[in-house]
Amino acid sequence: MDADSGREAWRTKWDLPRSEDGYLVTYVAGVVGRTAIVVSHGEYRYPVTYGIDLVTHKETWSDTSFKAQLVQGTRVLGQRRGGEDVLTLAAVDGASGRALWTGMEVPDESGAGQGWTVKAFAPNRVWVAAPFGRAVIDSATGKDVNYEGFGERLHEIEKCVDDQLRTTFCAARTVKGAEISAYDRSGKRLWRVGGPSDDSGRKQMILRSAFHGAVYATFNEGTGAAIVLDGATGADKATDSGYAPLLANTYVGLTYGGGRQVDVYRATR
Missing domain, CATH: 2.40.10.480 (Thrombin, subunit H)
Incomplete structure (x- = not known):
């Protein structure tokens, strides 16, 4: 086309x-x-x-x-x-x-x-999704790269999103709730929120998307309350965003409105 x-x-x-x-x-x-x-x-x-x-x-x-x-x-x-x-x-x-x-x-x-799904994790890195969020692989060599939390039966990685800047964020299901973790390009885990390590009461963090240092998530299974996290620290950046886009870039955020509807929101700083 x-x-x-x-x-x-x-x-x-x-x-x-x-x-x-x-x-x-x-x-x-x-x-x-x-x-x-x-x-x-x-x-x-x-x-x-x-x-x-x-x-x-x-x-x-x-x-x-x-x-x-x-x-x-x-x-x-x-x-x-x-x-x-x-x-x-x-x-x-x-x-x-x-x-x-x-x-x-x-x-x-x-x-x-x-058999499984292979998805982008970071530049020159891919994520093999099953079983248990199995591994991060160097796409040039096919070798495993050590990232904390991957391949553990009691810590199953369900989704990873590269913010297209310097950090990758992953959502995991644990024995004590769902959490979101941040990884730098070297494989170091920078922070984690939700799940067993979080005393804020947000035990069910659901990762939606991320872009250039902003992490979009929901944290209440009943209401789907939306939140924006600071990609560098995991701290709250906005707690009243009203929605968490499923896709985001420099210009817009997209959400699924139900049926065949897609809602488009203009990006703000």
């Missing part, structure tokens, strides 16, 4: 494997340079990843055993089908599809390559 007009700029087609699946899911996982990374899978067919040249509109590479989930720089990270019922974390070069590394393994309980 043309970004200015919203009109279709071009379209292209390529062959997918034959399948008897009742439905087919195809999506763009990201873009590396001039190559779009596209994933296609069915209900029972393992995902196939394609590299589509955005200039020639042609397929340049494909991988029938790799499910792309995240693009970070020139690398594409996702799951590679290994032995029987096993998935391996892996990375390929986005421009060529060349394998770069393979990492941890998890069982493929679904049998269709739906």
